[in-house]
Amino acid sequence: EPEVTQTPSHQVTQMGQEVILRCVPISNHLYFYWYRQILGQKVEFLVSFYNNEISEKSEIFDDQFSVERPDGSNFTLKIRSTKLEDSAMYFCASRYGEGVDTQYFGPGTRLTVL
Amino acid sequence: GDSVTQMEGPVTLSEEAFLTINCTYTATGYPSLFWYVQYPGEGLQLLLKATKADDKGSNKGFEATYRKETTSFHLEKGSVQVSDSAVYFCALELNSGYSTLTFGKGTMLLVSP
Numbered sequence: 001e002p003e004v005t006q007t008p009s010h011q012v013t014q015m016g017q018e019v020i021l022r023c024v025p026i027s028n029h030l031y032f033y034w035y036r037q038i039l040g041q042k043v044e045f046l047v048s049f050y051n052n053e054i055s056e057k058s059e060i061f062d063d064q065f066s067v068e069r070p071d072g073s074n075f076t077l078k079i080r081s082t083k084l085e086d087s088a089m090y091f092c093a094s095r096y097g098e099g100v101d102t103q104y105f106g107p108g109t110r111l112t113v114l
Numbered sequence: 115g116d117s118v119t120q121m122e123g124p125v126t127l128s129e130e131a132f133l134t135i136n137c138t139y140t141a142t143g144y145p146s147l148f149w150y151v152q153y154p155g156e157g158l159q160l161l162l163k164a165t166k167a168d169d170k171g172s173n174k175g176f177e178a179t180y181r182k183e184t185t186s187f188h189l190e191k192g193s194v195q196v197s198d199s200a201v202y203f204c205a206l207e208l209n210s211g212y213s214t215l216t217f218g219k220g221t222m223l224l225v226s227p
Contacts, residue, residue: 043217105158
């Protein structure tokens, strides 16, 4: 069964460094998402991406964040200058169509900012 | 805004016990409702869903009924197994545009033999 994959599974970085989290969505999917979960808190929506542009973003997704689909298979989340409060589990998701079509999630990347 | 509230965990049960995990929601429109499960070391997997009032979602022995009058979507299973130990997330999605999921905090279920 096709699945969403994410790399790395765990990333440790120093405050102020740039990180790139990578995701490979399911190949025929058209809509892509990033969510995050700070330890002990809710899973929160960050951004959605369709047709090579951001379709929606939350208040969390400020200028330090960017997303890209550089080569038609990868979907990346970049944090330009990490802060301690960026430490969280980051989930990528994809879906084929809009509406009630299911979102499929990856296993997550745990980001630790020291 | 839209929100989902789940019961705090962990929920600790013995094998074959009855499970209920409560979930209530607040939404401005008419959402679809979901339960996702996360097994240790894995991603979020869709467990079941319901798209309109009075619908019942079911999968792997788990059930949840969309109750508009009580704005609830409680997860139930008649007889849990050790392999059901996981974190369960209730979520809603408004059926409009580039719909995104709004999640609850998650409830950890621990089932002992």
